[in-house]
Amino acid sequence: MTSFSALSHLECPRCGATHDADQIIGLCPCGSPLLARYDLPSVTVTPASLADRAPNLWRYHELLPVRSPDNVVTLGEGMTPLLPLPRYGAELGVDRLLMKDEGLIPTGTFKARGAAVGVSRAYEVGVRKIAMPTNGNAGSAWAAYAARAGMEALIAMPIAAPEICRREVTVVGGRLQLIDGLIGDAAAYVREQPGYFDASTLKEPYRIEGKKTMGLEIAEQLNWELPDVIVYPTGGGVGIIGIWKGLLELRELGWISGPLPRLVAVQSTGCAPIVRAWEKGLPESEPWPDAKTIAFGITVPKALGDFLVLQAIAETDGCAVAVDDEDILAEQHKVARMEGSFICPEGAANFAAIRTLRESGWIRADDQVVALNTGAGLKYPETVPLPS
Amino acid sequence: MTSFSALSHLECPRCGATHDADQIIGLCPCGSPLLARYDLPSVTVTPASLADRAPNLWRYHELLPVRSPDNVVTLGEGMTPLLPLPRYGAELGVDRLLMKDEGLIPTGTFKARGAAVGVSRAYEVGVRKIAMPTNGNAGSAWAAYAARAGMEALIAMPIAAPEICRREVTVVGGRLQLIDGLIGDAAAYVREQPGYFDASTLKEPYRIEGKKTMGLEIAEQLNWELPDVIVYPTGGGVGIIGIWKGLLELRELGWISGPLPRLVAVQSTGCAPIVRAWEKGLPESEPWPDAKTIAFGITVPKALGDFLVLQAIAETDGCAVAVDDEDILAEQHKVARMEGSFICPEGAANFAAIRTLRESGWIRADDQVVALNTGAGLKYPETVPLPS
Known part of the structure; x- marks a missing residue:
């Protein structure tokens, strides 16, 4: 057995x-x-x-x-839809465009995957109090799963993080600490809190295991045939590393074969340390000064797992691309009008990157391309107009 | 075939x-x-x-x-999780408490089901322009699916509807009309718009077909064994009628047998026309004056399908219960703290009703009870505190 x-x-x-x-x-x-x-x-x-x-x-x-x-601590996360975007894909010049919609998951973002597995495993090995720095959505997710597990959660979050995340942490009974700074400053605060297990991105080994299920699901949903390209908005990078890790495991199992999809790490021009390292051919990134983007979830000036992201891109013949905030918002609105889906800015960054890569020829017209929409637009109401 | x-x-x-x-x-x-x-x-x-x-x-x-x-016009809706709520259930005195979480669906509420099927079928019979009055969430959903179908949507919504719904309708390219009044006033506006198909609740036959899939899924998720009780927040009533209709069809198919679950219609004491009709033994409701509740989605002073709701309740040995706004908010917070799930006020109304019905003995300690959380709490940020 x-x-x-x-x-x-x-x-x-x-x-x-x-x-x-x-x-x-x-x-x-x-x-x-x-x-x-x-x-x-x-x-x-x-x-x-x-x-x-x-x-x-x-x-x-x-x-x-x-x-x-x-x-297992679960709120029913996973097996999110993999939607064809035919009308928008035609407009982008990529007929076989698919979007995996991670808005349809507890707490409204893909962070729920890492939290479900991370909290479950932490509980299993005996952790009862967790603390973590977050750009918002991971904090919402970890606080929710901690509540479900009956664990204590201390969440440190920049003041500029989405407002809804503060409410989410608090309503489930999490302890919230607002930080006048970026995620690195929140991390420094967490390191000083005694008695908590530090569940920061990649500082514990299991969040990535939850994230890798995005890769497993894409493979299963495509009947174990892989797409040509997977495009991912990259902050801490756990999602893209996780997808890569999951696909490698499937290949070892013999469930998939052939080359892996080319993995694309998308960042904002306001915070693009991994893109810069990629362009310079460096094995690691350097801290990005004055990081700022509307895609707040990917405002990570220096990621602990940057070297793994760069390795994932290199070994799959992928690339890293930075896109402007105004292009992100323009694509977010186009997806909504053409396909009816209100996605988050981080998810929209993918489409700005796909447009660039299609124009340069790096993405071919017949490539099957999967873009990860990492969260529901509902969490970012201020990115769309309020009519009165 | x-x-x-x-x-x-x-x-x-x-x-x-x-x-x-x-x-x-x-x-x-x-x-x-x-x-x-x-x-x-x-x-x-x-x-x-x-x-x-x-x-x-x-x-x-x-x-x-x-x-x-x-x-088929789809954004991947349906097969939402059916979650055990063990800790909160024990506190309520209902050990076998389950919540079907309709927050994990496009546009964040169960309205997506009716919109997916309603828009698809409208498109199929030749409709290209729809109009509808809404308390917000149905408008968000129908506008989204209309955009996905390439159809035009005119959405009339009370000013008091959740702010996020205005943004959702607009971002997908829907035409939004704000109404200084309640949903009935919005309906009057829609009736005067020439050239649009009126997709009001129950004025077209197919929205209910989407809603009935909640009943089909509950049956399938429980391996075709039915729960004892299903509890539903009731405004227009299409959800509860749909669940009833779906279960009757399954029984006719022979996929389920025995008595149907007792169906419970939950309303707010600020707008309880169906509860009043139920208590008086009337076949139809009377318009509720000065309707007002925090559970805005169920602010329906007079539902077109009220007679069907009353019939569904009567034929399943169910009942109708009204609950106070303060109890709704108290239960919303308890579910969040005890189970990690941030639900909408309409969904929380169920739990206030379950508490009442358990205390009165109408729900027994060993009853298996399914509560429908009709939407994500994310759409109602103002129902929980904003820490600073």
Whole structure:
């Protein structure tokens, strides 16, 4: 009988050290994020047998780190729609354009995936109090799942984060600390709080496991045939690293084959450290000064996992692209008018990038392109006009 | 070979007349809403064979009125989670409490179901311009699906409707008319607009077909065993009528058996025409003067389908209950803190009703109770505090 989870151990992608997964652990002593590794040959479930499982991310439980179903903390997250955008795609010159809509998930953004798996696994290894810095949406999600688990959550958030996120953290009983600064300043605050487990992006190993389910779902929804390109708005980068990791695991399982999709990291010209590192051919990014963009979720001047993002792009023949705020808003409105979907600015940044990449020829007219809309436009009411 | 849809004809539940379904049609000439009827014996799909279909409401296409898959207008709606609420249920004294979370759907409310099916079918029979009065969320949904279909939408909405709905209608290119009054005043405005198909609640026959999929999904998610009680916040009443209709169809198909769940219509004490009619034993409601409640979506002083709601309640041994606004908000906050879910006030009204009905003994401790959270709390930011 297969175990509920095939989790084997934790591995450092920088120094190669391995660590016991069944302990409370953050970074590798070398300072790098840790990645969960699985005993994939022990996995006996098949793509066909998945069909009978409920349409949420826990359908992939063998590839997730939670060892007992009793520890699963869920609000029904996952298996979000993968929608064709025929009218808008034609306008962009990309007929086979698809959008994975992560607005249809608890708390309204893809952050719910990392929170569901991260909180579940933290609970399983014995954590009862978490703290984290956030640009808003991750805090909303982690506070919600912590409440569902009966855990305490301390969320540190820049004052400029979306207003709704403050309300979300508070209504579920989370402790909110507003920070007059950026996410790095919030991280500094969190480091000084004793007694809390630091659940910052990539400082614990399991958030990424939740995020990777976006990749698993895209593969399953396309009947295990991969698209040519996946485009992702990149702040901390866990989403794009997670998708890459998930697809590599599927390939090792033999569920998919051939080259992986070219992964595209999209940033704003107001905060584009990874794009700059990519263009310079550097293995890591440098902190971006005076970071500012309407796509607040990707305002991350220096990401802990930048080197993994750059590696994911390089190894899949992908690229990194920066787009202007005004183009982001213009595309957000076009998607809404042409396809009826009110997406978030971070999601709209993808489409500005796709337009650029199509114009340059990097995306071909017959490429199948998947764009991740990372959240519901409902969380960003101020990005669209209020008629009176 | 089964047809994509088993739609047969339209039937008047008041005078019994039948009408051709393949025409543009609103009410029965007798003034009653029309109901879609299906050739159920022709349906060959089985519950087991549903498992392979995508997790959205179109999995039930034989029981939906759209004849061709080419006319399906979808944003990925349906198969929302049915979540156990163990901690909050224990506090309410209802251990087997479940919440169907309609916040995880395009435009963030259950209105997407009616809009997806209503717009698709309207398009199929040749409508290209729709108009409708709304308390907000239905307008957001119909405008979105109309945009997706390439149709024109005119949405008339009270000024007091949630602000986000104005933005949603406008961003997808809908024409918005703000009304200084209640939904009835908006309806009067719509009636005067030439050239538009009037898609008001129950004035066209297909919105209810989308709503009934909530009932189909509950049955499927409980493995075709029905709960004891289903609790629904009731404004226009299409949701509760739809659930009832859907379950009756499933029983006729033989997919479920035994008595239907007791259906509970929940209203606010600030607008409780159906509760009053129920208590008086009347077959129809009387217009409620000075209607006002925080649960704005159920501010409907006189519903066109009130007689059907009362019939659904009576025939399932259900009831109608009114709850106070302060209790609604108190339950909304309790659900959030105890289960991590930020629900809408209309959804919270259910829980205030469940508390009342449990205290009176009408709901028993071992009853399995399903409450419909009709929308995401994200659309009602002002119902929770903004910390600073």
